[in-house]
Amino acid sequence: MTVKALAPAPSGASAPARIWDVVRLHVANPWNTLVVPWVITFAIFGLNLAIWLMVASAAGGVENLEPDAFAYNGGISWLAVFMMVVAVQAMNLTFKFALGFSVTRRDYYLGSVLYFVLLSLLYATGVTAIAAVERATDGWGLGAAFFAPWGLPGEPIATIWFLYLMVLLLFFFLGAAVATVWVRWGPNGLYAFFIGLAALVVGAGWFVTTTDSWPAVGEFFTSRSLVELAAWTLPLSIACGVVGHLFLRRSTPRS
Template sequence: MSTATTAVPADTRAGGPSRILAVFRFHFVNPTIVAWMPLGITGIIFAMNWAIWFIVHTATTEGGEEMSNGTSWSGASMFIFVWLLVLAVQAMNRTFHLALGLGATRRDYYLGTVAALLVACAGWAIVFGVLGLVEDATGGWGLNGHMFASVYFGDDGPFARTWYVFLLMLFFASLGLVAGALWVRWRTWGILGFGVVLGFLLIGGLAWIALTNAWAQVGAFFAGLGFAGAYPLLLIPVVVAGLLGFLALRRATARS
């Protein structure tokens, strides 16, 4: 999450937990990439959406409820989830070889990187949760708009919504983590293979549901789980991606 030209903590060569902490700190040396840039872009996206809500609100005769129903399906906030995916890939691409050259082991590097991503996801989920509270308290920023309290994040209250957002952020970050590890190990071929496998898994799953005419059963299954039961299922691919990322990284060399 930092650039290779930034300063490196002096204790990278220390043992065990000290190396993990050094790698963790290394990823936050440049806060612009981790915080300020995505925060600024999110602010711009919000301003553009607010302007659209204002135009629609003043140019139509629809009631506030109709306006609210329309904006509740907004995907404007998805930028930050994709950013976390890219951030994970970028972090490993820019810091892995340098960290190894400074004495960090692959295991310590991976654990430090995972810890940094966990903290980044938690921090952004809290920001998301606070903005969602403000959105609720102001009636959709005064215009019945939705960006941080969209229908995708459930209706189980602000704390549950923050938890769901955190889990979704972990999912995207874990995809970036394994993609970054594959890039470090096999470069372009690793990313291409990862994309092909994901594509076949997705298409295969949809084909299986379609061929068995199981759409109703799948829908009923997730409806029965609700948001509280469905979102934690994301931890399964998160753990799988984490293990795959470590397996790919353990054989990567400083000259991969």
């Protein structure tokens, strides 16, 4: 992958100008962050639509299917996971280049974080807009739900947008933390990171099990709205962002 030349901010430029230069650096080659996610999303949607049409045809029409036959689809969930990959790729490809222009690690990280926030807003808004079209067309005439599946078809559009925004921010910031681990410690650091993460998840499950707290966990999730549950991801996103910043402070470009 090549990156177009980015003119560094003039000497003495303000911090916002330097940070915006980093955003421009990420945008210089938009393929991985602005093109590929949409292409794959619409490809997955097209395959699902083809399958739905085949099933409806085999059944002799949509009226012969259960009302929610196509409402439980997890295809759009790939986007959130891929955003973590996007964050890792974006930072791995631009970190060395940015430092070559004497961009400080602080400005580079803040610029990258700003870019990830902007991407989250873009994708949350785009997916929600398509979900609104999906709802207006009665699930593309098939009662289907791809862009707002599971329990989302009955939720307000604003709730769907907020949910997508919070989830995308979480995966972007998790990706940023993973990227800084790779930049600083390489593959061995990445192995240790995921082993530690797995141990943390298993340890939490063990603690909940041994303290008979699963009913309380279930009550926590079932007694709260989607907006509240989505908002609970924000502290974790911020924590990932802080960890990424701390890791990047002493990172050196890898050859």
